[in-house]
Amino acid sequence: MSDNQGPLWEVFIQTKPGLPHKHAGSLHAYDADMALKNARDLYTRRAEGTAIWVVLSENIHAIQEEGNSDYFEPATDKIYRHPTFYELPEGIKHM
Amino acid sequence: MDNNLYKYVLRLADSSLILSHRLSEYCSKGPFLEEDLAISNVSLDLLGQAESLLIYAAEMNDDAPDADYLAFRRDEREFLNFQLCELENRDYAYIMARQLFIDVFNNLLYPELAKSKDERIAGIAAKSVKEVRYHLKRSSDWMKRLGLGTEESHNRIQEAINDLWVYTGEMFESRDIDKAMAEQGIGIEFSTLHAEWYKQVKDILAAGDLETPPLDSYYASGSWDGIHTENLGFLLTDMQFLPTKYPDATW
Numbered sequence: 001m002s003d004n005q006g007p008l009w010e011v012f013i014q015t016k017p018g019l020p021h022k023h024a025g026s027l028h029a030y031d032a033d034m035a036l037k038n039a040r041d042l043y044t045r046r047a048e049g050t051a052i053w054v055v056l057s058e059n060i061h062a063i064q065e066e067g068n069s070d071y072f073e074p075a076t077d078k079i080y081r082h083p084t085f086y087e088l089p090e091g092i093k094h095m
Numbered sequence: 096m097d098n099n100l101y102k103y104v105l106r107l108a109d110s111s112l113i114l115s116h117r118l119s120e121y122c123s124k125g126p127f128l129e130e131d132l133a134i135s136n137v138s139l140d141l142l143g144q145a146e147s148l149l150i151y152a153a154e155m156n157d158d159a160p161d162a163d164y165l166a167f168r169r170d171e172r173e174f175l176n177f178q179l180c181e182l183e184n185r186d187y188a189y190i191m192a193r194q195l196f197i198d199v200f201n202n203l204l205y206p207e208l209a210k211s212k213d214e215r216i217a218g219i220a221a222k223s224v225k226e227v228r229y230h231l232k233r234s235s236d237w238m239k240r241l242g243l244g245t246e247e248s249h250n251r252i253q254e255a256i257n258d259l260w261v262y263t264g265e266m267f268e269s270r271d272i273d274k275a276m277a278e279q280g281i282g283i284e285f286s287t288l289h290a291e292w293y294k295q296v297k298d299i300l301a302a303g304d305l306e307t308p309p310l311d312s313y314y315a316s317g318s319w320d321g322i323h324t325e326n327l328g329f330l331l332t333d334m335q336f337l338p339t340k341y342p343d344a345t346w
Binding site (some may be wrong): 029037042056 | 133229240
């Protein structure tokens with residue numbers, strides 16, 4: 001296996017038209033075209049998706065809860081921000 | 096049994112089967128994980144095509160109980176695959192150059208066969224069209240990448256093209272078999288694809304700044320009569336090992 005595999009890319013797959021693209025995993029490729037081809041071979045060969053996004057991993061800026069309590073914790077004690085008091089009609093799946 | 100139809104189907108089936116096996120040998124040895132999986136996918140597509148065609152061939156041949164029999168119980172001289180398909184995986188340049196030559200061929204062949212008056216062939220071909228279109232996207236992409244990459248990659252892919260070229264002419268060798276299939280509207284006469292194949296290969300290679308050897312070069316031949324390079328015997332020994340050693344083994 002070569003070390004020169006190109007940069008890392010993150011892959012997002014849309015399982016059905018209208019649904020959001022979900023993170024599926026990552027891969028190596030030299031450019032976007034190759035990343036899309038590789039994503040097709042790695043993540044959609046069992047008909048998992050109808051659309052693919054790829055983005056260079058270095059272009060994703062992230063933050064997580066650990067060590068950043070000021071970002072995440074204040075949201076947990078404000079239950080009025082959660083629409084849990086509404087009754088959803090039957091048949092609504094993607095709320 | 097329509098002997099022409101049987102041999103025509105076998106020629107296509109064997110070419111897919113043997114190339115599929117060659118590519119499967121490369122599984123876990125690809126230059127990197129992503130490419131390893133991609134080339135194994137191509138191998139599986141080809142295996143699927145081979146299986147469909149071999150099932151059809153076995154139905155025609157009273158001496159062959161099933162497709163496995165044709166794949167695993169025939170000897171070297173009974174295989175009708177193009178010699179190009181059996182050549183060893185020398186390196187990735189050789190693998191992709193071989194693949195390009197076959198992919199362009201398949202992309203000319205299968206859309207025509209999808210119009211066949213033989214429903215079985217038309218069905219198998221229609222299913223294969225999309226698969227081989229994707230294969231060609233990959234292999235032509237690699238010609239550009241290797242051709243325009245480094246001096247080393249350029250030289251190695253050019254060397255592979257030049258070395259394998261002598262095996263390409265045979266794909267377009269026509270016999271009474273394919274002529275008869277064309278007359279009956281079942282198949283296509285292989286020689287009629289040569290000019291267009293050459294044009295497309297030349298365009299793809301030119302995009303990678305690569306030279307295409309001349310159309311009318313000398314070519315190796317013999318597989319219509321079951322004559323093969325020294326590679327096929329070794330490949331079959333490997334591929335047929337299990338059914339040969341344990342003839343009636345089941346899962």
